[in-house]
Amino acid sequence: MASQQLATGALLRYLHGNTEEKAILQVVGIKTIDSKTDDPPTGTKRYRLMLSDGKSTFSSCMLGTQMNHLIDNHSLKENSIIRIQRVMVNTIDKRTGRVMLMIYELEVVESDSKRIGDPVALPLSDIINSGSSSNLSGKVSNYQTKKDDNEEVFLATASNRSAPATTAAPPSTTNVTHQGSTTLDDRNTPKKTTSDSTCATSKGNNAIDKERITNIDKLNPYMNKWTIKARVSSKTQIRTYENPRGPGKLFSCDFVDQSGEIRATAFNVECDKIYPLLEVGKVYYIARASLKPVNRQYNKLNNDFEMTFNYDTCIEACDAGEGDNIPQIQFNFIPISEVANRAANSVCDVIGVVKSTSDIQTIMGKTSQKEFHKRDILLVDENASITATLWAKQAEEFDGSSHPVIAFKGIKVGDYNGRTLSSVNSTLICQDPPETSRTMELRVWFDREGKTMDLPDLSKGSDVANRQAPFKTLAQIIAEGLGRGDKPDYINVKALLTIIKKDSAVYMMCPEKGCGKKVVDENNGMYRCEKCNKNYTNFEWAYMLSAEISDATGSQWINIFCHEAEALLGISAKKFGSYRMNQNESIIDDVVNKAMKHERVFKLRAKVDQFNVEERKVRFTCIHVSDVDWAPNARRLIDEIKQMEPMLL
């Protein structure tokens, strides 16, 4: 690889904060460093890299421990060519402004390579670069003469340097500039010590670095210095708990910035200290809290990590106006129709127009024997409607009389009578949220046509296609005794049609709308319906298929009625009936055989046959049939697997 293929100047661009670039660089030195006792707590080893962009080298490049394996398995070594995927600038020394690069993600482009070019170490003036003018104070020159040990090691191993770091220009001559850097006057502004800020630590000199703000979506447990600037989008009450280790208390809150969201929790001492500092809707600088992988069972925010406030956590309220660019909330809306594909008890963000609102109702909790207040609202969007239940204060305070656009963040999916939504404590209810164009879209749509449209209601069990059903094998259905309970069971089965009773596939149905009963051919041009107790001059063909479906585990006879039979056979009952009348057997065989060619997903209702109570024979009725297409179910299956995970562990 030729030297011009390295991203010349990239190291400096990174240090100046342009960290989006995915630069091709060369590793010219690797050093193992002792892990500090506090980070990471497991004592995992850390690697420090010296990187070259062909022209310059920079040695303070920490490798994120999740990338350690690349070195451990020898694919990343001295002279390897890499592509930086994710990098961040961190200040190592607040006093001097000395920075380092954190390499969170890289790709080895070429494992074995020769040294490229003749790079020299970046001058110190370029690497003391935190953007705060206080870094340009006299203290830096003291530092300048004092190389740290790691630096010396690298200087010794990197070949052909002509300009060691110590020959760098004095800091006062640097032209390093920073957006948003403070003025010299700012230096002397006394630190705010108002009640809306805390540095839980007594280390007063360890102030928040407001110049280097990390985006929330870039936070991870492997970085040790970061500050976020974020708005509190929600905050719980303080709750107490009791576990084997004793009693405790906690509260949690959610932070948002333009990049994402993260949940933070405070326990006990921090709970008391931090709870009064954080106000919903306000913007804060947060530094030095613990980060850990998210527990998906409880935290559904769009972030792989969650935050715990600790003794060292620093929180400072943003000055008025300073946080105006930080959004109020992060929504990940799904259309109402998509709620049909979500697992019960999962949570989601939904936006819609309030079509109607119920009165407040008081109900008695089954186990708790406590009274609860609830209010149902019918929420609609362009394609579907769903009932959302609000509880307690949210229910009491809700006024939907003006048909507002309402956004729910973190509302729970229920499966009563199809699909419902139920607000929980952490659910945010936002009226006419300004941060999404959906508000206006829905407003215009509803006022123009939505208010009079009749849309499928996910919360009506009669909309049977919306009903959710677990996937089972035919053997599981028998083994689990599905359909033998008081209420019907609904199951999806992936199976093949193996037998269709073609001779009884259609029957002569009463022409009276909604009757559906079989008529008797009086053989005089009249057809008699016993149910209506009437003779008709005509009848309609209707499907009532008796068929066997099979999968790898067994087979089952099922009944298939009009709509589903038509979907399966591909022709109308009327047409099938006419072939039957004309005894056109070859066409009928053709139609039937085609229907048995490929696997489908049969949604079945399993219920004890009412006419055979003694035998308790379960009758299976096909209520929906679809092609085997996993895509519409993928999200729900993923949700279900996620919910199972804790049980499997």
Place this chain on the structure above:
DNA sequence: CCCCCCCC
């Protein structure tokens, strides 16, 4: 380190 969130 919590993790409850209700009714037909």
